[in-house]
Amino acid sequence: YGKSAATATDRVEILRGITDLKSNDIVIFYVGVNEAGVGFTQRDVPVQLIRKLPELSTALQKASSYSRIADVLFRNLVFGGVSVTDESKDNAVAQFDMALREAETLTQRSGARFVPILQANLFTKTPRSEYDRDLGSMYGSELEPVVVDLYARMIGVVKSFALSGDATDVMNSLKVSPYFDWHHVDVNGNRQIARYIFDLLLDRNLLK
DSSP states (O other), X not given: OOOTTOOHHHHHHHHHTOOOOOTTOEEEEEESHHHHHTTOEEOOOXXXXXXXXXXXXXXXXXHTTTOHHHHHHHHHHHHSOEEOOHXXXXXXXXXXXXXXXXXXXXXXXXXXXXXXXXXXXGGGOSSOOHHHHHHHHXXXXXXXXXXXXXXXXXXXXXXXXXXXXXXXXXXXXXSSOOBSSSSXXXXXXXXXXXXXXXXXXXXXXXXX
């Protein structure tokens, strides 16, 4: 049920259409990155950067199909910027909370189990290598503090669910950074995620 740049709200929409959930099924929401993008609101000030940097525009346009944040950055380039307010952050967390609660309700109706997991990203990695720091600096000064702030708010929502997980530190043990950008990872990163989820399900006695 993959969907590019899907938020928890998008995943719930997909979940509503699944009619064959069974009592031994497990519904996993590995979320956080695209939900953080909901915390940005767009400004309406036109700019001409797209004419000056056509290569960047093309790259961001392609990337925007796969990432909520990349989509925000593309709209920033085209339409004149994004801003972050306490209201936009509160709305993002409220949407996140509402989506996860509906997902749990839909899952429990079928007797299945719901497992929300807060995903890792470049800004949750500790320690960060020089490569990680250089990569993070490519996004300017605004992205990291906003993502860190929103993650601090979202972790409380995730942990309020009995079968939840926090995968934000799963890349810490890797000697070589797995990050291609601030949240996409290579095969080693994906292996870490898969191992974390498997161990979490074992720990929660969800695998038979």
